[in-house]
Amino acid sequence: MAVIDDMPLYELAIACEVFGGEWPDLADPWYDLRLCALRPGVTRTESGFVLDTRHALADLAGADTVIIPAVPYGCLKSDRPLPTELIEAVREASAAGARMVSLCSGAFVLAASGLLDGRRATTHWLHAATLARRHPQVQVDASVLYVDDGDVLTSAGRSGGLDLCLHLVRRDLGAYVANQVARRMVVPAHRPGGQSQYIDLSVPDTDDGGLGPVLQWAAENLDRPLTVADLARQANMSSRTFVRHFHAATGTTPLQWLLNQRLAHAQSLLESTNLSIEQISERSGLGTAANLRRHFSINVGVTPTDYRRAYRFGPSNAAMT
Template identity: 70%
Template structure:
């Protein structure tokens, strides 16, 4: 399975962080994980050079018109002046992104790159994420867009949008997971020294401060839980291991992760099942047992609910890429 080409749309003064995210995830040829790997191309209005944040100078491989030649187009965060001071988005960028979508490309925005997708008409009637600080502005400028300022990213099939800053990493890893499977995405995350997975529906930020220290013991607890997913892990079991009452544990868990313990466990078990299907020859019922999802019937139910495919179809689609 080939993940195809990824075209990164670049204009002057774009923040470096989101540019670097896309380059780091898709750029290095990780052919030991999947062969072929992505073909990353930088596209700019002036390929000879683009002025980056803090005066950095970057060359591009192609002009913006070449966005339409790619399977996936990524629009990183816009220059701050475009979202804070009303500087117009370059019309050639909007036109190039619209042309790429018309040509059948999958369109991905990171952070405020969503403003470009909205200006191109690609988000009308769709739910979309952006940085929470600029969500109200996006909704005001584009009232047909269903702006969600709470989630990390939104996958709407051919159009994907992320929240701000590090949420772009989550979305890029999600794209790898969609294209090449959970095992490959997890390995990329490991090499980047990152958590393997944060679900798109997780909150962008937590209203209650997460403790600066690990006195609550959640870090070691979560690691222990991921090593024991095949065991009957309940809230009471986790709370006792954390040395808390169940009520206190649930509250502190939600403060730290913006989800419930049982939902977090279910997500981890689905991820484990995906990895086992990709990397082993275990029968479906054994995958269900080792991931903690139970019977083969229960595994199929969760795969249908979360992934829209059967475990067998998932293995058939991704096994060859691991």
């Protein structure tokens, strides 16, 4: 992970929490996280915390994945340029084949290095207009939590960065491991990247405490052919009112949310059971094996069989810098 003086602490901390710890019961070895600084030794965050940075930016070129946390606020106001050494190190790491990841305003570094040219990318919605103005060749999407463009991934601010970190674990080590990490961090296991950054809370919660009980009920009944009317009935609302409340609370539609839950459940079953593809299709509520294969190919990028082959017995780990 690339670090420079005065970086905000939050995005730096979540990357360290997800990738810098040890989870031997989930995957052994875990990621090998290294902090690479402009000047190895001591690096200070904007909050005054001191980091022990033993590696140089040149070491990024040897990483499998490079993470760029949020940049100092002054770099966003144009009164402080991004370090040339950081931009060059990022270019060299990408040229060497590293997967490039930015959290929040770290996208400004990827954009300055030219790695986002012609690509769709995101950042914190507060800074999206500035990113688009400075780098018009970047397709800035301020409406999503994160963008996975294969070898280059970008996230929104704050919790969006955590969502992307968990997405990386899910991509590398499978749904079960990512879900367990999220559970131990007491955060949602999976929020799809297309979910809205900004959730309009002007629609009030229902008197029964909001949509939480309905979502829990739906998650426990994924094997059933649930409809919007079923969910609305469970929430004691009309379908139209339910859809409005649901979108205000989650930033997505009930049917898209259900599909995401069904796919996540199917992934977990593929990893942790010997059930047939047909049985998993039924238990996840996707109906037929053909339907499961179609949705898997579109949303996961591989067939269920290939996914099981990759994650059933735990893939090898990649180094993370």
